[in-house]
Amino acid sequence: MRVLVVSTPVGWLGSGLGGGVELTAASLVAGLLQRGHAVTVLAGAPSQLPAGCDAARLWCEGGVSQPSWQHCGREAAVQIPAEALLGHLWRRALAEQAGFDVLINLGYDWLPLWLTPHTSTPLAHLVSMGSVSTAMDAVIAEIARSHPQHLAFHTASQASDFDLAGAPRLVGNGFDLDRYQFQPNADAVLGWAGRIAPEKGLEDAAAVAARLQRPLWIWGVREDEAYARWVEASVPTGTLEWRGFLPTERLQQELGRCAVLLNTPKWNEAYGNVVVEAMACGVPVATYARGGPGELVQEGVNGCLAPPEDREALAAAVERAWQIPRHQPRAWAECHCSRSAFAERIEDWLNAVLAEPPCEGT
Incomplete structure (x- = not known):
C-alpha cells in the first residue's frame, strides 16, 4: 500500500x-x-x-x-x-x-x-x-x-x-523492544513519566513517594510550569528529581534503574505507552485500575493495581510491585507489544x- x-x-x-x-x-x-x-x-x-x-x-x-x-x-x-x-x-x-x-x-x-x-x-x-x-x-x-x-x-x-x-x-x-535494555537490578528509586500537566496526576505519585520515603525520578515535558511547582511544593524537599524530556535511548537507560514505575492518570488514558516502556526495561508498574494502563497491568505479573484516586492503596501497590521478578514485565511486553x-x-x-x-x- x-x-x-x-x-x-x-x-x-x-x-x-x-x-x-x-x-x-x-x-x-x-x-x-x-x-x-x-x-x-x-x-x-x-x-x-x-x-x-x-x-x-x-x-x-x-x-x-x-x-x-x-x-x-x-x-x-x-x-x-x-x-x-x-x-x-x-x-x-x-x-x-x-x-x-x-x-x-x-x-x-x-x-x-x-x-x-x-x-x-x-x-x-x-x-x-x-x-x-x-x-x-x-x-x-x-x-x-x-x-x-x-x-x-x-x-x-x-x-x-x-x-x-x-x-x-x-x-x-x-514498540521496538530492541531499543529497551532489560535491567535485572534496580536502584531504590521510583519513577514517573509523562507530560507534566494536571490530567496526568503527578501529585498522587509525589505523595506516594513521600509516604514511602523514596525519591521519585520524573521524566517529561513541563507543559504546565505552575502545576510542576505546585506539585514540588506539596512534598518534602528532595522527594522529586526532575530528569527532563529525553529521547528513547537515554530514557530507557534511566527508567530501567527504577524499582517501580508509578502511573497516575486522572482520566481514561487511551493506552499508556510509558507503562510498556517501563516493562520493556524490566520495571514493574503500579497504576490506578483505570483506562489503558489498568488494562495493560496484570496484577502480580507485570505490576499491581489500585482503585483510582486511592493514594494509600497505590502505596500498597508499589510495595507489592517491588517484589515482582523483573523478568516478568519484560516477558509480558515481548509477548504483547512488539x-x-x-x-x-x-x-x-x-x-x-x-x-x-x-x-x-x-
Whole structure:
C-alpha cells in the first residue's frame, strides 16, 4: 500500500508536545515500512523522523499548533486558530490524496473526522484519546455509524468511552523492544513519566513517594510550569528529581534503574505507552485500575493495581510491585507489544478499510 500518515497538529515530531502520539507514529511508520509498504509522513515543521523510519518520505507544513482537547472544557466549541497547522496539514493531504491508497489520521481533531465521507482516498483514524469533548464524541459516533471500519482504538477501555455502532477495532500499540535494555537490578528509586500537566496526576505519585520515603525520578515535558511547582511544593524537599524530556535511548537507560514505575492518570488514558516502556526495561508498574494502563497491568505479573484516586492503596501497590521478578514485565511486553505485531494489526485494519464498501451518497 501507498500510505500517507498525517501526524498530530498539537506539536511537531520530536518536540514531546504530541505525547504518546509521537511514539505511536514512529512504531506505525517503521512497522509498515518493514512490511513492504510505501509510507509518507505529513507533520508540523520542524519534524524529524526517528530511527527506523528513514525509508519514509517526510513532508512538513508550518502553522500554529492546535490546542489539545485535554485542555478544553467538555462543552467547548471546536477551535481552529488562524494559520492553523491543522488546516495546513489537511489542505496538503487533500491535495496529495490521489497519490495514495489510504490516509491515516493520528490527530485527535474534529476536522479530519468530519472529512471522512468527503475524501476520494479512504481516510482511517487511529483514535488517540478517550472521551474529553462532546463535539468529538458526536463526530466519532457519526463516523462509527457511517464508516465503522475507518476507526481504530488502542484498548477496549478507551473504546468503551464512545457510542459505537458495533465491536471496536482494537490495535494496541507497538514498540521496538530492541531499543529497551532489560535491567535485572534496580536502584531504590521510583519513577514517573509523562507530560507534566494536571490530567496526568503527578501529585498522587509525589505523595506516594513521600509516604514511602523514596525519591521519585520524573521524566517529561513541563507543559504546565505552575502545576510542576505546585506539585514540588506539596512534598518534602528532595522527594522529586526532575530528569527532563529525553529521547528513547537515554530514557530507557534511566527508567530501567527504577524499582517501580508509578502511573497516575486522572482520566481514561487511551493506552499508556510509558507503562510498556517501563516493562520493556524490566520495571514493574503500579497504576490506578483505570483506562489503558489498568488494562495493560496484570496484577502480580507485570505490576499491581489500585482503585483510582486511592493514594494509600497505590502505596500498597508499589510495595507489592517491588517484589515482582523483573523478568516478568519484560516477558509480558515481548509477548504483547512488539512493533511487528502492532504493524500486522494495523495492516489488517487498513485492508478492512479498503474493503469497506462506500456509503450511499459518498
